[in-house]
Amino acid sequence: MNTALLSARKRTGTGELRALTSMLGEPALAWQVAIAKKFGCERIICLCDAPIPEIIELQRKFEGQGGEFHAIRSSLQLVALLRSDDALLMIQDGLIVEPDLAKSVLVDDGKLRKAILTLEVGSELTEASPADFERIDATRCWAGIATMRAAHLQQLADLPSDGDVFSLSLRLALQSRTGMIPLHLDVEPEADWLLASDAASISLREKSLLDRALPAPRWTAPFPAIASKLVGMAAKQGYLNVAPASAVIAGILAIAAIAIVALGYAAIGLSVASLAALFGCFYINASLTKSAIWGEGQADVFHRYFRILLDSLAIISLVLALKFDPIALASLPIFTVGLFWLAERNASPRVAPFWNDRTLHLATLAICAAYGVLSEGLALLGLLALVQSLWRVTKASD
Structure with a gap:
């Protein structure tokens, strides 16, 4: 089963949950759920501090379409939900991406490739948000999306429960020799790959989407x-x-x-x-x-x-x-x-x-x-x- 791991914990500079930042009237988390559906994910696991109304509404909608949606608080709950043969799609908190771009590098013959997308060190995105696009080595940073075998995350049970689940999961995937694929973005990367952290970035993404979608x-x-x-x-x-x-x-x-x-x-x-x-x-x-x-x-x-x-x-x-x-x-x-x-x-x-x-x-x-x-x-x-x-x-x- 394809499973998506999302998060609704990080906050913007104004104190709002990044995952609830609105774009075209829908929260960033809803856009991530839509991306997960396009990747064939039948189950959503969302890390959050509490199941707030917006998350509950997304849960009802996704389950109404025949999927599974779990709002959890800890890595131990995550380990209990995962099956060793699951394919796991992990998307950074508040990251909104162009689905076709991500799909072109992560889907092969209709199946998810096990890979970690990377950006070059010193790129605009990594410089603006170094904590979100975590550094992997001297030349590469995590691009905010990774696909891996869920079995790798079973080791989370042996790690501190107060650690950053995404950071720990990334390290476990790297230790398991999950491959890395460099991500090449266009001249305006924020139009296709952005964190929902400020109004300017959201506005640019909205314009890009509408320019493509509107007749x-x-x-x-x-x-x-x-x-x-x-x-x-x-x-x-x-x-x-x-x-x-x-x-x-x-x-x-x-x-x-x-x-x-x-x-x-x-x-x-x-x-x-x-x-x-x-x-x-x-x-x-x-x-x-x-x-x-x-x-x-x-x-x-x-x-x-x-x-x-x-x-x-x-x-x-x-x-x-x-x-x-x-x-x-x-x-x-x-x-x-x-x-x-x-x-x-x-x-x-x-x-x-x-x-x-x-x-x-x-x-x-x-x-x-x-x-x-x-x-x-x-x-x-x-x-x-x-x-x-x-x-x-x-x-x-x-």
Whole structure:
């Protein structure tokens, strides 16, 4: 069994537990648990002075996913929990790392390699926190992550119980000739490998994560770009979990739009439909961002069906707004929205987002409805989408 050994004992300069330092609304310990899951760890052992509410909450969440979580206080408890054939992943208290970087050096053919990651003596990280990145020899320091056989730690029972468990475990691994792998970081190592010890480092890591995870805003589609910015702001405050709520709000607004249009208020109803599209766009962006950061979230196919659902509700609103006068016009919204999808697929990467900006389209059509030219607006937008598609197809054939 793969087991992760974590800790929630060390404190920041302000006296707070380093493991509870928040990044994107989640404590550093939660990020470590997520990393352990990516390494295939089925059990978490956390050293702490007391099982505080935040740790208990993480325990409930991890156990709810089928894993084991133990909050312990001493090395003797640790020895009692470990099995000799366990593979142990040890992560320094408050260390937040880029999972893909750590995985690239520690996982081979889906299995954990037994190794101690090292940094060069004199590097920025080791100079800033020498006590955390413990020196191994004249040229190397511990990088804060090690994987080893749990059997090595059975000797902790013979060592002083008041000693630093991580430091003693590192020494036991070295005595057992566990291999060492040098870790080569980028120009800004704190963006991928940092201790949650100060606000500046956390802010830099947040920016790095969001730059990678957020869908790139393209201002040819202004409302999805605005939604992307809002998702970034929500992520920094830890509100990405509201994504499902925004999907529900989008659905309620889309249905409300149909009712309002049916009552004879076409412009207002289509305005509400455009707002539903904005909430839907926020949901998709937030879900994709959460998936990129945490490895969780809905699959792309679900987002596609969600878009189809919102478009179908928008088509119903548009059909009702046309009042079936003449009845042939009832098919116009179907053709127009269908052409939007076709134009998005055939457009260049710069232009394609425009045809996906349903908030902009519905807001434009709401203005058209207010001036009594809704059918003309639909025909014009559909014609533009058709010209776009034909132009790209003709250009590709040439």
